[in-house]
Every structure is written in structure tokens, then in C-alpha cells.
Amino acid sequence: MLKNSICLFVLALTLNFNTIFAAGPIIIDHTCTDLSQIPEPWIVQAKKDLHIGYGHTSHGSQLTIGMTGLARFKGKLYAWQGSGGGSTLDLSDPINGAGDLGAPDRTAWADATRDYLNSYPETNVIMWSWCGQVSWSSPSEIKTYLTLMTELEEEFPNVAFVYMTGHLDGTGESGRLNQRNQQIRDYCRENNKTLYDFADIESYDPDGNYYLDKYATDGCGYDSDGNRSADKNWARDWQDSHKENVDWYRCQSAHSEPLNANRKAYAAWWLFARLAGWEGSSSAPKQNSLCPDCAKPLMYIAEYKRWYCEAEQKYMDEGFVPAKAGKKLPPPPPKGR
Numbered sequence: 001m002l003k004n005s006i007c008l009f010v011l012a013l014t015l016n017f018n019t020i021f022a023a024g025p026i027i028i029d030h031t032c033t034d035l036s037q038i039p040e041p042w043i044v045q046a047k048k049d050l051h052i053g054y055g056h057t058s059h060g061s062q063l064t065i066g067m068t069g070l071a072r073f074k075g076k077l078y079a080w081q082g083s084g085g086g087s088t089l090d091l092s093d094p095i096n097g098a099g100d101l102g103a104p105d106r107t108a109w110a111d112a113t114r115d116y117l118n119s120y121p122e123t124n125v126i127m128w129s130w131c132g133q134v135s136w137s138s139p140s141e142i143k144t145y146l147t148l149m150t151e152l153e154e155e156f157p158n159v160a161f162v163y164m165t166g167h168l169d170g171t172g173e174s175g176r177l178n179q180r181n182q183q184i185r186d187y188c189r190e191n192n193k194t195l196y197d198f199a200d201i202e203s204y205d206p207d208g209n210y211y212l213d214k215y216a217t218d219g220c221g222y223d224s225d226g227n228r229s230a231d232k233n234w235a236r237d238w239q240d241s242h243k244e245n246v247d248w249y250r251c252q253s254a255h256s257e258p259l260n261a262n263r264k265a266y267a268a269w270w271l272f273a274r275l276a277g278w279e280g281s282s283s284a285p286k287q288n289s290l291c292p293d294c295a296k297p298l299m300y301i302a303e304y305k306r307w308y309c310e311a312e313q314k315y316m317d318e319g320f321v322p323a324k325a326g327k328k329l330p331p332p333p334p335k336g337r
Contacts, residue, residue, distance in 0.1 A: 097116070127162040167198055
């Protein structure tokens with residue numbers, strides 16, 4: 001019992017996300033879709049540390065279906081399953097009690113989250129996606145969503161709550177959808193939240209070409225000639241001009257194209273790596289020093305400026321110098337000499 005309590009305390013200490021990310025927001029958008037930029041050690045770290053609950057319906061499945069396809073495309077490094085274990089990411093979906101952020105209504109998901117976290121206290125990441133409800137949301141309805149998320153963060157301070165925007169609907173930059181998505185973005189930036197910007201990822205192709213001003217849809221269609229009709233599809237065009245199983249991989253993608261789910265999966269892993277501690281650069285976890293007690297690798301936790309030994313489940317003392325790890329001084333000479 002004592003051992004379990006110590007483990008839970010260490011978990012809470014190392015994964016108190018509200019403290020870790022108090023310095024600024026984490027925004028996952030189209031700039032976070034280059035899988036090659038995520039250092040492999042941070043993928044491994046995410047699989048080791050994160051226990052994710054994800055509530056979604058069809059549109060939200062683009063992440064998980066894309067992730068399943070990615071594991072086939074790139075290998076077991078990107079494997080995930082509901083129970084985790086082994087070398088897989090622990091991601092469970094759906095969450096019972098609600099379909100998504102707007103089904104069966106706009107508040108059921110919050111109580112479903114509480115029930116889920118009380119049933120699975122090891123969970124340290126919660127994600128919910130929208131279906132089409134943002135398209136007809138009022139400012140007050142989005143405020144309700146933001147308020148409920150903030151209340152959950154206060155109730156469960158050791159859980160990272162991931163905000164999301166709604167999928168594109170063809171109404172362009174001036175449409176209600178984009179206005180309400182911007183309301184979510186502004187709140188997340190101003191209050192240092194973690195946002196998975198579903199809509200922004202759908203607004204760009206892999207080459208950085210922008211389509212929201214061309215009334216892009218969730219299916220990647222867009223208006224190429226200014227008549228407000230989606231006469232072209234950027235994802236299909238990109239897939240046709242690139243090599244399958246080299247530049248992209250085929251997978252199901254609810255209401256959309258495989259490339260969209262590819263990019264949603266890449267962005268999901270970028271999110272998970274960030275939640276595991278990656279700063280978004282090419283740096284890897286520092287594990288080049290050994291614990292002086294057990295000689296196992298230490299990891300530097302930048303947020304606390306301390307070295308941590310997972311084998312011993314303890315932090316090194318403040319001021320610990322890793323270069324001296326494992327180096328023992330000779331015993332003092334006997335008295336009288």
C-alpha cells in the first residue's frame with residue numbers, strides 16, 4: 001500500500017501538467033504535422049508516461065484511425081491500444097456517458113469525464129473532440145465549453161485537458177465556425193491551455209498551401225474558381241502527385257481523405273510528445289548520467305531542474321552534479337593516521 005502511494009505521489013509530481021506548462025500554451029496545429037521532427041526518445045517517453053482517455057464520434061476518429069494506419073506504415077514505435085502495456089501507447093476510447101462535446105448535449109461530457117477519471121485514476125490526459133456542433137454554436141455555448149474544461153482542470157490538477165476546435169464546414173474565414181474556433185484559440189492562448197487545432201490542420205496541405213480562404217471543407221474540398229463551390233480537393237490532388245506508402249499511407253478517414261487522417265495522427269504524436277515534456281525542438285530526454293545508488297540511467301526533468309531516477313523512483317538532491325554520478329570517494333583513513 002505504501003509503495004502504491006509513493007508511486008502515485010511521484011506520478012502526480014512528475015505529471016502535474018498545469019504546473020509544467022504554466023509558462024505558455026501548447027498549440028498543436030498544421031505546423032506540428034512533420035513526424036520526422038519529433039525525436040524518437042520523446043515518442044518512447046510519451047508511451048511510457050501517458051494514460052489517455054479520448055471521447056469522440058466519427059470526425060474525432062480521424063486521429064485514432066490515422067494512428068492505427070501510422071503504426072502499420074511506420075512500425076511499432078507508433079503502436080497504441082486501449083490498455084497500453086508493453087511498448088504501446090495507453091489510449092482508451094470512447095468515454096462512456098457521452099458521444100462527443102456536443103452529444104447528447106453540450107454538458108454530458110463533463111460528468112462523463114468525472115466518472116471516467118474516478119474509475120481510472122491512472123489517467124493523466126483527457127481529450128474530447130467535436131462533431132459538427134461548433135458550426136452552429138453561439139459565443140455563450142462555446143463559453144460553456146471553456147468554463148467546463150477549466151472547472152475540470154481545477155478539480156483534477158494532475159490531468160492534462162486537451163481543448164479542440166471544430167472541423168471545417170466550408171463557410172470560410174468569415175463563417176460562424178471560424179469565429180467560434182477563434183474564440184477557443186484565443187482562450188487557450190490567453191490562459192496557457194493545450195489546444196489540438198483540428199480545423200487549422202485541415203486548412204493546409206503538407207506543402208503549407210492555405211485553403212480556409214477558399215471555403216475548405218472537412219472532406220478537404222475547396223473552391224478553386226471563386227464561385228463558392230468545392231470543385232477541387234487538395235488532399236486527393238496531393239495524394240495523386242505523391243507516392244503512396246512513401247509520402248503518405250492509406251487508411252480510413254471519416255468524412256474525409258486518408259491524407260487528412262495521416263496529418264491528424266502526426267499532430268497527435270506531436271501533442272503526446274509535448275505532454276511528455278518535449279519542448280518542440282530536436283532535443284531528446286537527457287539520460288546520459290547514472291544514478292549513484294543503482295547505476296541506472298537518470299532523466300533530467302527541466303520543469304523542476306532536478307535529476308530523476310525511475311528505477312529508484314526518486315529525485316536527486318538539489319545541486320546534484322551528474323558528472324559525479326557513480327564516482328565514489330575513497331573511505332576516510334582510520335583514526336590516528
